[in-house]
Amino acid sequence: MRQQLVKPRLLFLSERYxxxxxxxxxxxxxxxxxxxxxxxxxxxIAWSRTLDAGLVxxxxxxxxxxxxxxxxEWDSTMPHTLNLFDWLLSKHRYDAIWGHYLAPxxxxxxxxxxxxxxxxxxxxxGNDLDREMYPPGDFxxxxxxxxxxxxxxxxxxxxxxxxxxxSLRNDVVCLKNAVDTEVFAPGEASGAxxxxxxxxxxxxxxxxxxxxxxxxxxxxxxEALRKVRERRPACLLVMGEVRPSExxxxxxxxxxxxxxxxxxxxxxxxxxxxxxxxxxxxxxxxLQPSLWDGMPNALLEALAAGCLSIGSDAGxxxxxxxxxxxxxxxxxxxxxxxxxxxxxxxxxSVDERMRMRQAARERVLRDFDFDQxxxxxxxxxxxxxxISS
Numbered sequence: 314m315r316q317q318l319v320k321p322r323l324l325f326l327s328e329r330y331x332x333x334x335x336x337x338x339x340x341x342x343x344x345x346x347x348x349x350x351x352x353x354x355x356x357x358i359a360w361s362r363t364l365d366a367g368l369v370x371x372x373x374x375x376x377x378x379x380x381x382x383x384x385x386e387w388d389s390t391m392p393h394t395l396n397l398f399d400w401l402l403s404k405h406r407y408d409a410i411w412g413h414y415l416a417p418x419x420x421x422x423x424x425x426x427x428x429x430x431x432x433x434x435x436x437x438x439g440n441d442l443d444r445e446m447y448p449p450g451d452f453x454x455x456x457x458x459x460x461x462x463x464x465x466x467x468x469x470x471x472x473x474x475x476x477x478x479x480s481l482r483n484d485v486v487c488l489k490n491a492v493d494t495e496v497f498a499p500g501e502a503s504g505a506x507x508x509x510x511x512x513x514x515x516x517x518x519x520x521x522x523x524x525x526x527x528x529x530x531x532x533x534x535x536e537a538l539r540k541v542r543e544r545r546p547a548c549l550l551v552m553g554e555v556r557p558s559e560x561x562x563x564x565x566x567x568x569x570x571x572x573x574x575x576x577x578x579x580x581x582x583x584x585x586x587x588x589x590x591x592x593x594x595x596x597x598x599x600l601q602p603s604l605w606d607g608m609p610n611a612l613l614e615a616l617a618a619g620c621l622s623i624g625s626d627a628g629x630x631x632x633x634x635x636x637x638x639x640x641x642x643x644x645x646x647x648x649x650x651x652x653x654x655x656x657x658x659x660x661x662s663v664d665e666r667m668r669m670r671q672a673a674r675e676r677v678l679r680d681f682d683f684d685q686x687x688x689x690x691x692x693x694x695x696x697x698x699x700i701s702s
Contacts, residue, residue, distance in 0.1 A: 540652025
């Protein structure tokens with residue numbers, strides 16, 4: 314009689330993992346927990362920039378997490394990660410290994426899987442494909458990983474088509490991001506929080522969540538803020554951080570004075586999703602002017618919170634926003650007009666903006682909740698893990 318393995322065990326590798334910032338960390342935590350909830354034992358290996366190089370710190374639970382300090386160079390980090398793989402394999406029998414992000418996690422998953430005859434899964438998340446495809450990326454390793462993995466998922470249909478074109482595979486699974494629609498939900502803006510953050514009376518709040526950097530359209534966010542402030546009081550609320558490498562460029566744009574003087578309010582990392590949701594309620598318009606992207610978790614959270622959102626047409630953003638219905642799409646070649654688009658929507662009627670907010674929430678409830686992600690993960694497990702006789 315054929316039956317599914319009762320308690321499969323997966324080795325899950327991710328470059329980032331909560332409480333790290335960013336979409337890769339958020340999705341890695343969510344997916345590994347969802348796999349555990351589906352009945353699998355999950356061991357996570359996550360590289361850390363805060364631990365000493367090579368040091369491994371275990372965290373009990375399911376998922377069990379092994380945080381490993383990164384070396385300065387990947388050619389030292391990757392072999393040491395394989396040493397950790399071998400040690401874990403001496404303790405457990407793994408039914409599959411999952412690389413979350415194409416390189417280097419996906420490459421190591423496919424390579425270790427081939428060495429040890431373990432089925433491998435590679436999850437393509439966004440600019441990881443572009444980063445390896447174009448110089449100075451490693452196109453040969455990219456192709457090898459895509460061809461050797463037993464199963465591949467892509468976070469958007471756009472990425473799935475690109476993976477299929479590169480690898481000549483027609484079995485790529487589209488595993489969309491999901492959002493907790495109970496935590497991220499519409500609500501009233503907190504006057505006390507506005508005051509605490511330094512938002513001035515009458516200011517329009519333009520919102521952005523994540524790390525402020527070039528790929529997320531930093532220059533267009535700043536130019537949009539400048540354009541809006543020429544017409545009315547406004548501030549940019551950054552719910553996250555500014556990458557240290559981006560700070561000189563940002564200070565060059567602002568000139569003398571603090572960021573707050575130029576009405577750029579940076580919260581730094583917020584401690585809980587509920588706190589992020591409360592901050593989203595302050596936003597008159599949420600902005601996602603990415604130059605390239607996968608399926609940004611931050612945008613899904615903003616839509617679930619009922620924000621009026623304006624995004625670019627990068628990556629999977631048009632798969633989230635239906636233009637002029639659940640949000641507004643600005644083509645990347647027109648992002649220099651972002652400020653004009655913001656002013657246009659600020660001038661629209663309250664009813665029109667409310668209809669768009671409601672449609673945004675309904676879109677997420679219909680297509681991006683945990684139930685749909687769980688169903689997709691069940692299908693992936695069925696393909697990835699053999700059926701025993």
